[in-house]
Amino acid sequence: MSPPEPVISLRGGTASLGGHSVLRGVDLTVEPGEVVALLGANGSGKSTTVRAVVGQVPLTEGELRLFGTPLRRFRQWRRVGYVPQRSTAAAGVPATVREVVSAGRLARTRLRPLGRADKEAVHRALRLIGMDELAGQSVNALSGGQHQRVLIARALAAEPELLIMDEPLAGVDINSQRVLAEALRKQTADGASVLLVLHELGPLAPLIDRAVVLERGRVQRVDHPERLHDVACHPQDSGHPEASARIETGLLP
Numbered sequence: 001m002s003p004p005e006p007v008i009s010l011r012g013g014t015a016s017l018g019g020h021s022v023l024r025g026v027d028l029t030v031e032p033g034e035v036v037a038l039l040g041a042n043g044s045g046k047s048t049t050v051r052a053v054v055g056q057v058p059l060t061e062g063e064l065r066l067f068g069t070p071l072r073r074f075r076q077w078r079r080v081g082y083v084p085q086r087s088t089a090a091a092g093v094p095a096t097v098r099e100v101v102s103a104g105r106l107a108r109t110r111l112r113p114l115g116r117a118d119k120e121a122v123h124r125a126l127r128l129i130g131m132d133e134l135a136g137q138s139v140n141a142l143s144g145g146q147h148q149r150v151l152i153a154r155a156l157a158a159e160p161e162l163l164i165m166d167e168p169l170a171g172v173d174i175n176s177q178r179v180l181a182e183a184l185r186k187q188t189a190d191g192a193s194v195l196l197v198l199h200e201l202g203p204l205a206p207l208i209d210r211a212v213v214l215e216r217g218r219v220q221r222v223d224h225p226e227r228l229h230d231v232a233c234h235p236q237d238s239g240h241p242e243a244s245a246r247i248e249t250g251l252l253p
């Protein structure tokens with residue numbers, strides 16, 4: 001039997017934005033069930049890499065496959081959940097938390113009314129992310145961190161096999177970070193694969209199988225869990241006093 005195809009396979013990904021070369025030959029693989037973190041300093045190309053993976057930034061060179069299918073032929077977007085870098089896309093819309101999270105089912109329902117399975121998936125996502133008590137509240141009454149959690153719940157409601165999140169911890173307090181870590185642990189236990197852009201690993205550290213560190217649009221290095229765990233959890237023991245600061249920029253010693 002041949003091994004399963006990687007969920008994401010990017011080879012030599014090259015892209016330009018506004019006439020500037022932003023990705024310069026990025027290789028990135030996410031195997032089924034893996035949790036991969038993309039780290040790196042501001043402007044190193046993390047968001048552009050994930051936007052290329054979801055087809056929002058065209059590659060000028062390189063090859064990208066999702067679930068084994070070249071991107072140009074890939075149509076199964078309901079298998080992919082994407083949470084963009086902190087956005088207020090839902091603000092200003094006269095909608096409740098539940099309604100925004102229900103939008104995560106659109107790729108499955110195609111504007112048909114939500115069925116029982118859809119409602120259950122929405123309820124599960126709200127509970128997973130600790131927003132069930134706020135389900136009936138207007139999204140305009142939410143704080144920035146709560147907003148971020150709603151967008152994460154919207155992605156989870158789609159029950160994606162691949163979850164891609166760009167800085168999901170930004171502006172989210174430590175308790176909510178733990179809630180998110182637990183939600184992700186459950187997703188991966190159910191077989192989901194995850195690609196995360198992070199500045200700090202925080203409570204997500206134990207979940208991460210591999211960290212790909214970008215520098216100026218290239219992969220600078222790939223780190224494995226033992227090392228990540230040591231540096232994230234015991235920076236003072238790593239022999240590098242600035243280790244905890246460095247992990248925030250992806251510049252591990």
Ligand SMILES: Nc1ncnc2c1ncn2[C@@H]1O[C@H](COP(=O)(O)OP(=O)(O)OP(=O)(O)O)[C@@H](O)[C@H]1O
Binds near residue numbers: 017042044046048
């Ligand atoms: N729309 C755009 N037009 C021109 N340049 C852009 C555009 N978007 C991003 N860039 C540039 O591309 C480079 C990579 O940006 P990107 O957002 O991918 O970095 P990042 O690693 O995600 O950074 P951060 O940690 O700050 O979010 C940066 O130099 C940025 O200025």
